[in-house]
Amino acid sequence: MSSGQVRPRPAWPARALARGESLLSNAFGAATNPFHHLGALAIYCFYIALVTGIYLFVFYSTNLEGAWHSVEAITHEQWVIGGLIRSLHRYSSDAAVLLLALHMLRELVRMRHTGVRWFSWLTGMPLIWIVLIFGISGYWMVWDQLAAWVATASAQLLDWLPIFSDPMGSNFVSNETVSGRLFTLIGFIHLVGLPIVLVLGIWFHLLRVRYPRIHPPSKLMLGSLASLMVLSLIIPVTSHAPADLDAVPGVLAIDWFYLAVFPLQSVTSPGTIWLAGTTGTLLLAALPWILPRRRQPVAEVHLPDCTGCGFCAEDCPYGAIDMVPRTDGRNFELEAKVNASLCVSCGICTGSCPSSSPFRQRAPLTTGIELPHFTMDDFRTELDRARDTGQTGERILVFGCDHGVDVEKTETGTAHSMVLPCVGLLPPAGIDYALRNSGYAGVAIAGCADCDCHHRLGERWTQERIDRERPPGLRKRVPRERLFTYWGKPGQEKALSRRLAGFAAGLDQAATPEAPGSALRRTGT
Amino acid sequence: MKALAVAGQGLTWAVLATLIGLFGQGPSFSPYDPGQALIKVSMAHLSERLEPCRQLSAAERAELPPTRRVSEVCGRERAPTRFELMLDGELLVADAVDAAGLSDGGRAYYLEYFPVEPGRYTVTIRLADTPRTAGFDLEREMNLNLKAGESALIEIGDDGVSLETEESS
Numbered sequence: 001m002s003s004g005q006v007r008p009r010p011a012w013p014a015r016a017l018a019r020g021e022s023l024l025s026n027a028f029g030a031a032t033n034p035f036h037h038l039g040a041l042a043i044y045c046f047y048i049a050l051v052t053g054i055y056l057f058v059f060y061s062t063n064l065e066g067a068w069h070s071v072e073a074i075t076h077e078q079w080v081i082g083g084l085i086r087s088l089h090r091y092s093s094d095a096a097v098l099l100l101a102l103h104m105l106r107e108l109v110r111m112r113h114t115g116v117r118w119f120s121w122l123t124g125m126p127l128i129w130i131v132l133i134f135g136i137s138g139y140w141m142v143w144d145q146l147a148a149w150v151a152t153a154s155a156q157l158l159d160w161l162p163i164f165s166d167p168m169g170s171n172f173v174s175n176e177t178v179s180g181r182l183f184t185l186i187g188f189i190h191l192v193g194l195p196i197v198l199v200l201g202i203w204f205h206l207l208r209v210r211y212p213r214i215h216p217p218s219k220l221m222l223g224s225l226a227s228l229m230v231l232s233l234i235i236p237v238t239s240h241a242p243a244d245l246d247a248v249p250g251v252l253a254i255d256w257f258y259l260a261v262f263p264l265q266s267v268t269s270p271g272t273i274w275l276a277g278t279t280g281t282l283l284l285a286a287l288p289w290i291l292p293r294r295r296q297p298v299a300e301v302h303l304p305d306c307t308g309c310g311f312c313a314e315d316c317p318y319g320a321i322d323m324v325p326r327t328d329g330r331n332f333e334l335e336a337k338v339n340a341s342l343c344v345s346c347g348i349c350t351g352s353c354p355s356s357s358p359f360r361q362r363a364p365l366t367t368g369i370e371l372p373h374f375t376m377d378d379f380r381t382e383l384d385r386a387r388d389t390g391q392t393g394e395r396i397l398v399f400g401c402d403h404g405v406d407v408e409k410t411e412t413g414t415a416h417s418m419v420l421p422c423v424g425l426l427p428p429a430g431i432d433y434a435l436r437n438s439g440y441a442g443v444a445i446a447g448c449a450d451c452d453c454h455h456r457l458g459e460r461w462t463q464e465r466i467d468r469e470r471p472p473g474l475r476k477r478v479p480r481e482r483l484f485t486y487w488g489k490p491g492q493e494k495a496l497s498r499r500l501a502g503f504a505a506g507l508d509q510a511a512t513p514e515a516p517g518s519a520l521r522r523t524g525t
Numbered sequence: 526m527k528a529l530a531v532a533g534q535g536l537t538w539a540v541l542a543t544l545i546g547l548f549g550q551g552p553s554f555s556p557y558d559p560g561q562a563l564i565k566v567s568m569a570h571l572s573e574r575l576e577p578c579r580q581l582s583a584a585e586r587a588e589l590p591p592t593r594r595v596s597e598v599c600g601r602e603r604a605p606t607r608f609e610l611m612l613d614g615e616l617l618v619a620d621a622v623d624a625a626g627l628s629d630g631g632r633a634y635y636l637e638y639f640p641v642e643p644g645r646y647t648v649t650i651r652l653a654d655t656p657r658t659a660g661f662d663l664e665r666e667m668n669l670n671l672k673a674g675e676s677a678l679i680e681i682g683d684d685g686v687s688l689e690t691e692e693s694s
């Protein structure tokens with residue numbers, strides 16, 4: 001089993017991030033930690049922008065002459081409502097950019113951009129451009145001095161490209177030359193075109209993510225909406241003076257989330273902007289290959305143990321398992337088939353498979369689907385050896401994972417630890433076996449924090465299997481008081497140790513303390 | 526502990542709102558120094574052909590298919606448009622712009638903004654739009670009075686040069 005695999009522990013940036021996020025988990029609760037829902041929060045901000053945008057559109061005049069006045073009327077003549085909605089429209093769009101940047105950085109720091117996840121990473125790239133263009137086009141709509149400058153500068157940017165022979169910028173050289181048609185076109189792009197492109201882009205981005213979390217918890221929805229509302233009331237959004245292309249643009253209050261590119265262009269040149277934009281994008285896009293992570297072997301199906309139940313396909317967080325017509329002539333309709341290009345080697349499918357039971361009599365122990373570098377046979381052999389050498393008895397067995405709290409660093413005298421690629425790999429029968437056959441006094445499972453599983457669904461499925469809400473459920477005969485779960489981040493080892501000590505003390509047979517932290521097995525080292 | 530957690534949540538949202546408040550509507554930026562004026566030079570000018578059009582002889586016409594029996598043929602390529610713009614005799618910009626299009630058969634386009642100090646200027650424009658390589662074909666002089674924050678548009682069209690805010694004096 002020890003096939004020379006290096007265990008992928010989080011590197012220091014990820015550990016530092018986890019420590020910071022632990023503070024937020026303390027304040028919000030892990031399941032509603034905003035950093036666990038950055039993508040979903042960004043989508044939520046787009047929702048706010050959409051709803052407020054529809055309201056604004058009702059009162060907006062889509063023409064050069066009326067645009068500025070209609071926005072003024074919304075801002076100042078509708079008592080608080082119009083102004084609030086306009087401000088919310090702006091600030092929710094800004095929040096989306098902020099959240100998007102954090103979302104991207106977080107995935108990068110946690111090394112979730114590499115391997116087969118390259119797809120989510122790469123499809124995130126165009127989203128950055130779409131969102132920025134979306135925002136910039138919105139600034140045209142006000143047709144104030146800022147809009148005029150943004151229009152002129154974006155035309156300059158486009159004119160640098162060899163697309164149009166007739167410069168687009170010549171539309172904006174004076175009040176006489178400005179084209180109402182172009183203005184209406186931009187309005188159409190902002191109101192209809194880009195919303196559709198954005199929805200398609202997000203759909204594409206999530207194509208390989210099963211059960212994506214696209215709605216943040218209501219606590220986060222309320223909190224973020226409330227904070228944006230308060231901001232809107234304290235600093236309402238206002239327009240500049242109406243656009244005047246015959247005047248020199250004066251002092252402009254810039255929305256740096258969307259418009260930072262234009263001051264930059266103003267002090268450099270359109271060519272520099274394109275160079276920086278394209279090299280930046282290409283560099284980011286290439287990161288999965290520049291900063292790769294060693295790939296682990298993917299899950300393999302063992303047909304003699306597969307009944308075609310489909311549980312594994314149902315549970316795989318990346319949709320890497322297809323149920324296909326039977327190929328071995330056995331009397332089942334379907335069999336599982338792994339698509340290696342989608343598999344992240346989490347082992348969650350092993351935990352789903354009803355065949356993954358150490359109680360089965362065969363040797364070597366096989367199961368329907370498992371990781372070649374972490375098999376059920378390895379699992380049972382380790383447990384049996386611990387029992388046969390008389391090491392279990394009063395001890396507890398702590399299952400940990402490669403990415404969450406480091407169970408090998410816990411300071412509990414009476415624990416053995418076993419590190420899995422993901423706690424979702426643990427079949428419920430394995431818990432039963434550790435208690436009944438191996439003779440452990442208790443079993444603890446310490447996986448990634450709520451809604452923060454490195455493999456997305458390990459902690460959720462494990463909890464549901466224990467609660468018998470998801471097949472295969474943990475058998476009723478397993479004494480629940482001997483089972484303990486802890487969901488935490490790297491860096492929370494001390495807290496885990498305390499909780500484990502409490503758990504151990506609560507068990508009937510108070511164990512005699514022993515040398516700290518003796519590891520039963522390190523997976524793959 | 527509960528109070529601390531609620532305070533932590535409040536603080537998080539306050540940080541979000543503060544960041545957006547700080548950068549969503551400012552800090553301000555001035556693309557041009559305050560008190561400056563702007564001269565915009567916009568050109569869309571059709572220059573002369575490099576090779577003048579030529580009448581076909583009767584024999585040449587007879588060789589053409591009956592539906593395409595034109596009397597004149599013209600080369601597509603046009604001369605680059607050279608121009609110089611001077612303010613009070615001082616050169617502001619000099620450039621030569623190739624005609625647009627794959628075979629250089631279109632207009633020559635140019636668009637640039639020049640920030641200048643406000644004041645009275647004599648603007649001189651010289652233009653060469655024929656195959657010649659030295660000298661100019663057209664020269665115009667205009668008076669301009671630019672106040673701070675004002676812009677003047679100098680347009681070089683097909684028919685020559687115009688200044689939107691030219692002073693009549």
Ligand code: HEM
Nearest residue numbers: 039040042043104107112113117120121124125127212213
């Ligand atoms: C409009 C902008 C974006 C939205 C709304 C968005 C939203 C989301 C959502 C909802 C998820 C699924 C989270 C989950 O259920 O586990 C996700 C995953 C992901 N996003 Fe984004 N995202 C955006 C842009 C980006 C960008 C710009 C990048 C980086 C270049 C990026 C990188 C990723 C990665 C790598 C994952 C996959 C994580 C995994 O494999 O579990 N996203 N995104």
Ligand code: SF4
Nearest residue numbers: 316343344346347349
């Ligand atoms: S190892 Fe994980 S990603 Fe691969 S098939 Fe199994 S559940 Fe899916």
Ligand code: SF4
Nearest residue numbers: 306307310312353368
């Ligand atoms: S869970 Fe096991 S038995 Fe069911 S389809 Fe998957 S591999 Fe086959």
